[in-house]
Amino acid sequence: MAKGKDLHTDLGLKEEDLLGMYRYMLLARYCDERQWALNRMGKAPFVVPVSGHEAAQVGSAWAFEKGKDVFCPYYRDMALVLVAGFTPKDIFLGLFGKKDDPSSGGRQMPAHWGSKERNIITGSSPIATQVLHAAGIAYSKKYKKADAVVGTWFGEGGTSEGDWHGAMNFAGIHKLPMVFFCENNQYAISVHESKQVAGSVHGRAQGYGFPGHLGDGNDILESYRLAKEAVDRARAGEGPSLIELRTYRHYSHTSDDDDRTYRSKEEVEEWKQKDPIPRFETYLRSVDLIDDAKIEAMREETKAEVTEGAKAAEEAEFPDPGTAADHVYGDLEVV
Ligand SMILES: Cc1ncc(C[n+]2csc(CCOP(=O)(O)OP(=O)(O)O)c2C)c(N)n1
Ligand SMILES: [Mg+2]
Structure with missing residues (x-):
């Protein structure tokens, strides 16, 4: 593949795309650090960290058209839903279970992202169920001849579920x-x-009659390239694709997990050295888009946006307990 400026121009990415992608990676990272700290302060009961996954999520989300395409994410996809239209304040409204949480008005667990206006379909807690929802929605889009592509995201653990294989076969x-x-x-x-995985995840696509590709999920441009080719293919009516993006989470599975019992310090450290954010900074420097001063300014700006969003969400109202059954059991009255 081409090097330097040609690498992103060959992918059809403009300079504002690159800076936008970088900004979303920073937003997700700072939201994550903030939510983790809030958990340790006893203010946020349950946190699902995203750190480490930013390139895979921002790169893949960037290939979709907002307002047209549909996102079926899973709990780890905070960076993805930020690209799809969530603000940092929205993220924290969900974390605190506040009334204006866009996903569920404070009814669901945090990280069950959903927003009708942003075409984000809320997921259920059993893993891989969103993959079946995505296949059903994609079927309806095809049936109605709508110009829309459906993306669905999941972990490699999710690919052991029957739901995942059913959705792959149907697609x-x-x-x-x-x-x-x-x-x-x-x-x-x-x-x-x-x-967990016999053979490989991407290799399984062949058995269902469509292409599967493997990419470096810590490389945002590679994640974007693979996603864009697959989205273009889907939009052209050529069918589904499976993209496997290899990455690593920096923190525990959730705030209720202690990863020291199953991952060595050395392994975690080794992967932190491959952090997708400094890696993208290296590329952005190489094409003269950022320097130390610009990095510092963008980091300060996004950090301030996150601090402000967290503060506004913390001060926001909780839902009225009298509305607890609204949208859950139809029009049942709470007695
Ligand atoms: C059907 C089902 N089985 C088990 C669980 C418990 N569970 C929640 S997350 C998870 C691990 C999923 O791992 P993976 O799909 O690799 O995603 P990651 O968390 O690593 O991003 C499990 C087993 C669940 N939510 N649903
Ligand atoms: Mg996993």
Whole structure:
């Protein structure tokens, strides 16, 4: 592949795209650090960290058209939903279970992202169920001849579920306009990939009659390239693709997990050295888009946006307990 400026121009990315991508990576990272700190302060009961996955999520989300395409994410996809239209304040409204949480008005667990206006379909807690939802939505888009591509994201653990295989088979049979993204961080909570995945994730696509590709999920431009090719293919009516993006999570599975019991310090450190954010900074420097001063300014600006969003969400109202059953059981009255 071409080097330097040609690398992103060959991908059809403009300078504002690159800076936008970088900004979203920073936003996600700072939201993550903030939510982790809030958890340790006892202010946020449950946190699902994203750090480490930013390139895979921002790069893949960038290939979709907002307002047209549909996102079926999973709990780790905070950077993805930021690209799809969530603000840092929205992220914290969900974390605190506040009334204006866009996902569920404070009814769901945090990280069950959903927003009708942003075409983000809320996920259920059982893993990989969103993959079936995505296939159903993609079928409806095809049936209605709508110009829309459906993206769905999941971990490699999710690919052991029957739901995942059912969705893959259905998508292959009907040549659905969708893209399957596996964020392979090598662990399903404490279970290593070697005990979870026989063969490879991307290799499974062949069995369902469509292409599967493997990419470096810590490389945002590679994540974007693979996603864009797959989204273009889906939009052209050529059917689904599966993209496996290899990455690593920097923190525990959730705030309720202690990863020291199953990952060595050395392994975590080794992967932190491959942090996707400094790696993208190296590229941005190489094409003269940023320097130390610009990095500092963008970091300060995004950090301030996150601090402000967290503060506004902390001060926001909780839902009225009298509305607890609204949108849950139809029009039941609370007695
Ligand atoms: C059907 C089902 N089984 C088990 C769980 C418990 N569980 C929640 S997350 C998770 C691990 C999923 O790992 P992976 O798909 O690799 O995603 P990651 O968290 O690593 O991003 C498990 C087993 C669940 N939510 N649903
Ligand atoms: Mg995993």
